[in-house]
Amino acid sequence: MNNVRGGCVRVMILTADYAPGSWSGIGVAVERQARALASLGIETHVLVANRAIDMPGASGTGPHVHQLSRQRCPVDPRQFDVVHLHSLALSELAEELRRRFDLPLVYTAHSLLRLELQESADAGLWCAVQERILTISDGVVFLSRAERLAAVAGAPELATRSYVIPNGVPAPPDSLPPPEEEGPIVFAGRFARSKGVELLGQLIPRVLARWPGRFVLAGGHGDTAGTRIVQNIAAQFPGACRVPGWLNRNDLDALFAASAVVLVPS
Template sequence: MLSWEYPPVVVGGLGRHVHALATSLAQIGHQVTVVTRHAPGAPLEEFSQGVRIVRAPEDPPLFPLSTPTLLAWTMAFNHTLTRAALRAAETYTFDVVHAHDWLVTHTAVTLAEHLDLPLVATIHATEAGRHQGWLPDDLNRSIHSVEYWLGKRAGKVLVCSEYMKWEVSRLLELPDDKVDVIPNGVDSKAWRATATAVRKARERFEAKGPLVGFAGRLVYEKGVQDLVDAVPQLRAEHPGLKVVIAGDGPYKEELQEAVRRHRITSTVAFTGFLSERELPAMLAATSATVVPSLYEPFGMVALEAASAGAPLAVASTGGLAEIVEPGVTGMTFPHSDPGALADAVGTLLAEPKLAKEMTKRASAMIAERYGWQGIAEKVVAAYGEAIRAEPAHRAARLGEPREPIVVPDGNLLR
């Protein structure tokens, strides 16, 4: 299994997904090796929770992991990741290579071809999707071309929602039977905070009245700007309101400027990144957790917040629309509509009994649909399909020249 993030390196939901999947596969009897990037202080190789973890140290020259140098960083990272993966293959025999997102594509293809193994790819999000269907510059078009290559090269492509199946099939021109929908999961127990931790979270954020929360990367597509724009209405209707924005990202300064512009600095608190110990308590302390994304392939934070016991108000977009049933397991609103967001959150704050009933139904839904063991078993079934199909896939691949990838000019999702 190849991933650019794995604990202790956790940038977003992908790292938590790969960790949970790898350990769940190990628990049901499979031998799993995860090859990932090194983190300061972490061993280069270890066994943890039944998983062999091989970490690739960064090569010089050192490129910062930022947008202007992202492609250079990715190419350098794939060089060291490939060497680490090939070393891991010297002592283990693998049946399948599983790549997570475009950042590990070059290593995944090299490993699959060098070891003559089937390739399975999980595509967690797409570059065009993150930009509402557009590929505005060379960097975006380059990333899309790598995603396209990964999708074509893989024998089986996994996505987390029906929405993502539609998006990936359309963008990468994949046949319907090549793409399987296997949802993300959540370990509900890990998201249950103690009553003492919840009380301390409310004290930390000086919550005298309702507490509204957001958790995630501070980027435009997460829609935090719409939550900020909704705060004046919510504060007028709910005295003592406090809004907590947990996370970090390149959009933070603009969000803080919007808070100053609305004159709500005493109401909105930016916490930065919260640890896996702090975040469940913060979510559990909220009277409503908001997921206002413009683009959301799945919506892992909705499962995590509901597992923590938080009432949900989510944008009815992407995978979120498949998780939350309006008025049953949470409130929904159209994305990019601060007024509708304020109304949805306001319902949860004004009707705590209704909010509690929705939270109970959401918890039952999660237990039924999103347990990791069942998800791991579905992934194993997809591995089996890829292994059985590999001879035909290999023959077709060798018999056809690689066509150049032409990126259309315009909105790819229209």
């Protein structure tokens, strides 16, 4: 894929999380995005602001991964066509790259903070940072239609430069052994209002009233309201609703394989 100069399109991705050094949802999503862009022939450079991360080298046409430092930028910004920001902690760098080198800025809002951090002491600071980036970005990606609609309601000008691209999940294997018994309905993710936990809390009693099955709510690290909803549901249906916390990759894959339905919010 070529740019207007006739050369290969070059994309710079800014993130604080990147797999395999971080298996957070953002880290995994960014790594998949980088690989997908590279597979399209786009020269993709990922700048990671995490000193503890194990930096994988580029293989073949794969993405190039660089360690960000405070001393210098590991790449020449003048050689790029676009900057894609994933982590608000790097918002000042993204804004500076846009201003100084006239690079279009795309921002992926992995959550809408004014909805998610309502009860946090740091809410005001980070919400202001996000609002600034939403204002100056040339394109904004939301993970769900609901979050995009909520953002556009507060800033109508976003309607013409925002899009919905949910996080992808790997394709399932061609064949899986059938579970020995009817599996549970699984919710896997953070217990936050932005992840649909309020709706989940309303659905579980209705489903259990008609279906004598089980729910597994795997995850955590949500907001206060979302965590309270999950705790109340688990207490209300102790024999039918299990909350195991965060699971490692093998246990999670095994749970998914044995489940009847899997709900994974973006």
